[in-house]
Amino acid sequence: MIRIFLTGYMGAGKTTLGKAFARKLNLPFVDLDWYMEERFHKTVGELFVERGEAGFRELEKNMLHEVGAFEDVVISTGGGAPCFFDNMDFMNRNGKTVFLNVHPDVLFRRLRVAKQQRPILQGKQDDELKEFIIRALEKRTPFYSQAQYVFNADELEDRSQIEKSVEKLRDLLKL
Ligand SMILES: Nc1ncnc2c1ncn2[C@@H]1O[C@H](COP(=O)(O)OP(=O)(O)OP(=O)(O)O)[C@@H](O)[C@H]1O
Ligand SMILES: O=C(O)C1=C[C@@H](O)[C@@H](O)[C@H](O)C1
Numbered sequence: 001m002i003r004i005f006l007t008g009y010m011g012a013g014k015t016t017l018g019k020a021f022a023r024k025l026n027l028p029f030v031d032l033d034w035y036m037e038e039r040f041h042k043t044v045g046e047l048f049v050e051r052g053e054a055g056f057r058e059l060e061k062n063m064l065h066e067v068g069a070f071e072d073v074v075i076s077t078g079g080g081a082p083c084f085f086d087n088m089d090f091m092n093r094n095g096k097t098v099f100l101n102v103h104p105d106v107l108f109r110r111l112r113v114a115k116q117q118r119p120i121l122q123g124k125q126d127d128e129l130k131e132f133i134i135r136a137l138e139k140r141t142p143f144y145s146q147a148q149y150v151f152n153a154d155e156l157e158d159r160s161q162i163e164k165s166v167e168k169l170r171d172l173l174k175l
């Protein structure tokens with residue numbers, strides 16, 4: 001039975017790489033953010049506003065436990081999920097965990113064009129966004145680093161880079 005959890009900061013490529021990786025392994029792909037959105041018929045942004053961050057994190061933990069029971073699956077978590085409760089321990093106990101590590105400059109480049117969909121980043125100017133990413137990584141890296149594998153996901157800009165990353169990740173996980 002294969003159960004893989006991909007973690008990392010927003011824009012690290014959990015969804016992009018997760019989807020391609022699952023396709024390669026012929027496994028279903030579950031993105032925790034999307035799963036929550038479908039289950040509650042609300043966007044992550046709406047869930048955040050409605051319940052506040054604490055309420056969102058509680059729900060996210062419950063949903064992680066739900067998808068964490070699926071078998072033969074590639075799961076990508078939300079960017080914050082590993083950093084709350086004992087979520088990282090839960091994932092380590094129940095599957096293979098991968099931290100998608102990406103240089104802050106690369107995250108900044110990706111997120112400045114895609115910040116509107118991410119409630120935590122909305123409305124931030126460039127300088128502020130860059131600083132925010134650096135500070136967040138300082139706080140979150142100790143959690144992400146508890147993953148069993150660390151994978152550099154700096155290069156995910158086009159199909160060919162994504163394909164190469166899929167192969168490298170397959171080697172790393174010996175699958
Ligand atoms: N060439 C590119 N130029 C700009 N942005 C890009 C490019 N390639 C990917 N991105 C963006 O980088 C991000 C990386 O992908 P992805 O959405 O998979 O990250 P994620 O880890 O799932 O983030 P989140 O935790 O927010 O869901 C996406 O927002 C995507 O729009
Ligand atoms: O990094 C975070 O805290 C988040 C990342 C996204 O995947 C979403 O789960 C949400 O926008 C919060």
Ligand SMILES: [Mg+2]
Pocket residue numbers: 014015016031033076
């Ligand atoms: Mg995603």
